[in-house]
Amino acid sequence: MATLTVREVMTLAPLRGTYVLAGDSGIDRLVSGVNVMEVPDIEPYIKPGELLLTTAYPVRDRPESLVGLLRLLHSRGLAALAIKPLRYVERLPDRFAELADELAFPVLVVPGDTSFNEVITAVLGVVLAEHDPEPAHDEVIRERLTGIALAGGGLEEIARTLAGALDRSVEVVADDALVLGGSPQTPAEDTPAAPGRRTVRWEFPVTVAGVRRGHVLVGGQDEPSLAQRRLVRQACFAAGMHIAQALASIELDRRLRVVFLEELVTATSLDADALEQRARLFGWDLGGTSTVLLAACTTAPSERSLQSAARRTLGATAVAWLRGTQVVAIAPAHARAEEAFREALERAGAGPTVVASGCPAPTLTALPGSHATAQEVLHIAGVTHRSTTRYADLGFERLVLSLPPDRLRDFVEDQVGPLLRHDLQVDGDLCRTLEVFLGLGNAAEAARRLFVHYNTMKHRLQRIGELLGADLHDPRTRTALALALEAHRLVGPSPATGAAAGDGRRGQGRSSALE
Numbered sequence: 037m038a039t040l041t042v043r044e045v046m047t048l049a050p051l052r053g054t055y056v057l058a059g060d061s062g063i064d065r066l067v068s069g070v071n072v073m074e075v076p077d078i079e080p081y082i083k084p085g086e087l088l089l090t091t092a093y094p095v096r097d098r099p100e101s102l103v104g105l106l107r108l109l110h111s112r113g114l115a116a117l118a119i120k121p122l123r124y125v126e127r128l129p130d131r132f133a134e135l136a137d138e139l140a141f142p143v144l145v146v147p148g149d150t151s152f153n154e155v156i157t158a159v160l161g162v163v164l165a166e167h168d169p170e171p172a173h174d175e176v177i178r179e180r181l182t183g184i185a186l187a188g189g190g191l192e193e194i195a196r197t198l199a200g201a202l203d204r205s206v207e208v209v210a211d212d213a214l215v216l217g218g219s220p221q222t223p224a225e226d227t228p229a230a231p232g233r234r235t236v237r238w239e240f241p242v243t244v245a246g247v248r249r250g251h252v253l254v255g256g257q258d259e260p261s262l263a264q265r266r267l268v269r270q271a272c273f274a275a276g277m278h279i280a281q282a283l284a285s286i287e288l289d290r291r292l293r294v295v296f297l298e299e300l301v302t303a304t305s306l307d308a309d310a311l312e313q314r315a316r317l318f319g320w321d322l323g324g325t326s327t328v329l330l331a332a333c334t335t336a337p338s339e340r341s342l343q344s345a346a347r348r349t350l351g352a353t354a355v356a357w358l359r360g361t362q363v364v365a366i367a368p369a370h371a372r373a374e375e376a377f378r379e380a381l382e383r384a385g386a387g388p389t390v391v392a393s394g395c396p397a398p399t400l401t402a403l404p405g406s407h408a409t410a411q412e413v414l415h416i417a418g419v420t421h422r423s424t425t426r427y428a429d430l431g432f433e434r435l436v437l438s439l440p441p442d443r444l445r446d447f448v449e450d451q452v453g454p455l456l457r458h459d460l461q462v463d464g465d466l467c468r469t470l471e472v473f474l475g476l477g478n479a480a481e482a483a484r485r486l487f488v489h490y491n492t493m494k495h496r497l498q499r500i501g502e503l504l505g506a507d508l509h510d511p512r513t514r515t516a517l518a519l520a521l522e523a524h525r526l527v528g529p530s531p532a533t534g535a536a537a538g539d540g541r542r543g544q545g546r547s548s549a550l551e
Contacts, residue, residue, distance in 0.1 A: 058136035084113030205255035334387025341384035451520035
């Protein structure tokens with residue numbers, strides 16, 4: 037594998053016009069690969085020796101995090117960071133360039149029209165190259181095979197070229213043909229063997245960055261000669277370059293899709309026609325009313341499992357992507373498949389999962405609103421311990437949480453403060469008793485639900501009335517108490533309640549004074 041420094045990378049055609057912003061004393065770091073940053077939590081996806089390309093879009097809301105990112109990249113042994121002109125971040129943090137110089141970690145600024153895909157192809161074309169002296173008469177074949185890969189030729193063309201040079205049957209196979217969008221090549225027929233001789237096929241691995249990605253099968257009756265093996269190795273290199281380009285293109289396409297989808301659900305003031313056109317270019321049919329779904333997973337499912345789960349449960353037109361351990365999906369509003377999607381994700385290895393869906397979005401430009409409400413619903417689901425919930429089902433909770441928390445806590449304190457403190461101080465269950473009673477409206481039924489004697493229930497209700505100074509037969513009082521209990525569940529205890537509870541635990545005298 038050829039070596040390449042950051043200084044040499046800057047001389048490649050796709051990076052013409054690139055300059056060093058800071059950290060130029062590390063300009064001779066070795067580059068062994070290329071990566072693109074499209075999520076803030078990039079750490080699981082980077083490897084030592086990589087050149088990291090970014091537009092800074094993932095940290096547009098927290099540009100100060102670039103300083104911590106720089107430390108992380110340096111500690112993980114990356115070669116350099118290349119940033120496009122600051123389209124999403126107005127200015128870099130003050131400490132950023134200074135830290136790059138201290139760490140001798142090169143930070144490059146690339147021209148605004150730089151194609152990340154072309155950069156990946158150019159760098160891989162060098163770092164994957166093998167240096168193997170070959171006879172002069174094989175140079176034409178070697179250049180032809182390399183040219184095929186650089187020109188975007190496929191594995192079939194590589195196989196045909198090698199077969200013509202060797203006068204043998206050749207098959208070039210990618211281990212993951214489906215990922216590359218093709219299928220294994222059909223092997224050419226071997227020349228009939230002479231009587232008593234059999235045709236043998238020799239296998240040569242195709243590797244990319246040390247990982248096997250396919251193989252070349254060469255037929256014939258005799259083992260390939262040393263000269264033929266050199267040509268086969270060159271064909272393996274050309275096939276590896278083709279596969280690397282295909283995989284890099286697929287990965288870049290996936291990341292660009294995620295960037296667009298994130299912009300689609302978070303950005304505002306976007307042009308509807310432009311969004312629809314870009315969505316069509318990616319092959320998505322996002323017409324009609326849609327809904328954003330958020331799934332909080334324990335662990336991130338694989339990309340393939342996620343897409344399979346989304347298609348099965350949300351419909352063929354749904355799109356889904358990963359945001360760390362969170363899954364984001366855009367699905368037709370009529371799908372109503374939150375529970376099915378949750379179960380599918382858990383079967384796909386996501387672990388215990390909570391799924392929330394936002395309000396319907398009649399147009400693509402309304403998706404940020406659906407995303408915002410989905411985040412709100414996901415928060416409420418966590419507070420109320422629900423595994424799935426929808427925006428339309430949380431009218432009461434949304435109404436309560438739309439009020440300032442301090443006002444809600446004051447209301448809770450006014451209505452049920454003494455009751456909350458009583459239960460905390462003596463480990464009682466009067467709040468639960470009141471909640472069940474208000475929900476059923478019948479003391480006898482509430483007693484059965486709580487598995488207590490009816491007389492015990494009457495005593496508890498009497499005690500609740502005394503503590504609160506409230507008439508539990510009054511409809512308005514019952515409504516206010518039910519609202520206060522629900523608000524308490526959503527916003528938590530007030531400082532007064534918590535402090536009094538702490539005092540009660542330190543001395544029962546406080547409890548007796550209340551009672």
